[in-house]
Amino acid sequence: MKDAYERRALLLHLGDVLEAVNRLMICSGDKQGKQTVHEAVAAHDSLKGVPLLMHVSPSMATRDFVEHATAAFLSWPRELLELELDREQLARTVQQALFADNAQGWQDYVVRLREAVAWFGADLKPIETSQRPGEVVTRADTEQPDPLARDADTGRPDSGDIERDNGDQSQASRESVENGGRLYPSWPWKSGV
Template sequence: MDDRFDRRALLLHLGDVLEAASRVTGFGRPNASIAQLARDEATLQQFAFLQSFTPTMTAAEFAGQVASAFCSWPAALLEERLDQRALAVAVQRHLFEDNARGWNTYAAELRKQVKWFAADLPKVKGERASAEPDANREKALAQAATSVEWGASDEKRGWPWPQPGSTS
């Protein structure tokens, strides 16, 4: 499996998310909703994914959740074997846990670039009435995060792995 272009697309997306988080916090309005900021601020309108988040998520919550959702991505994207599920699970768990519609929109948009992104994850069930975690869902997400990509070739070519026969 040659996934260099998928890794590149995910790295570019990570950059966009971090840039959006930086801009959101730069407005100095931590209690403003991310949806309102995305509508009001021209510099945020290029980040269509911001409309996927729950309308009540504040700028401060967004920045904190982005850090939790994406902190493992740089190292994961450099691993020889890419754990596709773990990348998606982290984002789903931290940013869309109670927002099925937003998750579906977000994942579908990212799948335009990376066809496999979140394709085999359990569906987000929607808005939960209570803040208590669903034990079965947490178990499924934990299993997904630790799953191994089966059937993938160990052979990698090109960045970040040297070409066979090259001296690096």
């Protein structure tokens, strides 16, 4: 049951990050994105209550923040729905994308997020300086088929036939989903489930 609440906390955090990106884009009058995040926060009271914006590097431009935040949290919705959570991967993508050159900001961010999710960032090794913020490699990047791939014979989009990859398990899985069985365990915070 604790896992479900931790996933919920991470999902709520993802929502906060999306809100921070949106507010920053609205408040930043700099169309080229050269204004730093800290300058934007100083100029707009509505941004001052967003802790993530204060944890990023003081030299990070607003445009860079938007790009790096997107890269950092892109895989979270998919990862949070996995049966087994890859805790290190969730933290690693954020660390690499937003805090590669900002160890203190990373530590401050982790301390704050651990108030809701005690394991977040635990035992995560420091980033190697050769790893650049834009070079985030996720587990999904190495496992997922290219969504634009085309079947060589038909020219139609390749569906990434799961049944072919899973063999006999696919029929049983399909039946359990089609017959009304729950794909994911019930969420404990929903009433009446």
